[in-house]
Amino acid sequence: MLVTGFPAAAFGTNCYVLAPGAGQECLVVDPGVGVLDRLAEVLREHRLRPAAVLLTHGHLDHVYSVTPVCGAHDVPALIHGEDAYRLADPISTLDPSLVGMLEQQFGSAAAWAEPDDVRTLVDGERLALAGIDLTVQHAPGHTEGSVMFTVDDVPDGLRVEDAAAPPTATTLSGDVLFAGSIGRTDLPGGDHAAMLRSLRDVVLPMPDDRLVLPGHGPATTIGRERASNPFLLEVAR
Template identity: 65%
Template sequence: MLTVAFPAQAFDTNCYVLAPGPGEECVVVDPGIGVEETLREVLASHRLRPAAVLLTHGHVDHVWSVTPVCGADTAAYIHADDRYRLANPLSETNPGLVAMLEQQFGRAATWTEPSKIVEIRDRARLTLAGLDFDVLHAPGHTQGSVMFGVAQVPEAVGGQVDVDRTMLSGDVLFAGSIGRTDLPGGDHAAMQRSLRDVVLPLADTTLVLPGHGPATTMAHERGTNPYLQHLPA
């Protein structure tokens, strides 16, 4: 599986591009702040055509560029419980943060939601760009936080790491940490349930591509991540 990852210009939010191979359709995951130019370069370099945009949740640092990336024809996929955030994610963003972004990018922050939005639900299977994605609802960071699983691994790690499946974990699980729950829509108890019931059952051979920070594996996180080792029964 062709997999390209690069950080957004703010908050180091990881944007991912996945495709069966060069010259194919692709899926873009979490196009955050200021990713458009780099994304265009990635698509051109590998001759890729976006078939869909997957959103792990509706926070502004993960969806900022979704509308220009989708254009008029490409659909954005988001869990039904976070669908409301796409009406205007700036409305729930701290005004000081909005002002900082406006200063950084030199223009007023405006928002238009994508013209095509598909609401997804837990355990759905999405066949997009020749890849099958399993949706795992894992609320806690937001009400509609999800992880996307795919039964392939990036070419760069194939055969080098003991993994046989990939999980795009958004802000549910990071290397050595988890997503915060003190923002609007966050729920500590829900996060604990998601970690216990959704994350811990993942196989050790799962490669984890998080919303921020480096890639990891479930084997590593199960053995070292303090937020997984001290879960309530």
């Protein structure tokens, strides 16, 4: 599986592109702020054609570029039903000073239009898109509709330092799980108790050899997080 990840221009949000290989259809995951030029480079370099945009949740830093990406390639945006309302206008929920920062950085007024084709996901749903099979895992806490996407494959040429065994599957964890931490739960729609349940019931049962590609920061594995992530250690007691 071909996987390319790169950080957005603001907030350090990871955007991922997944494909069975070069010259094929692909999936774009969480296109955040200022990713359009870099995404276009990745698509050209590997001769990829987007088939859909997957969203781990509806916060602006993960969806800022979803509409232009979907519009340019005439593809749908997929998001859990409980976060779909956020695509109506995520900019309106931001502090005005943050909107001003975005406008200053990118030289234009922050504007928003909802994607024309939004499709909602449910927990446990199996997706077959762009030649890739994924499972949707609802893991609320960061937002009501936060999800993780699991693929029974790993990136080509992957090397994970300190991994006890080579990974056999990959989970795109959004802002549910980071290397050494978790997503914050103090924003509107966040729920710390729900997050702890998601960690206990959704994350902890995953095998140690699962590769984790988070919404922010470096890749990790479930085994590494099980042994050292303070939030997983808390719910494992």
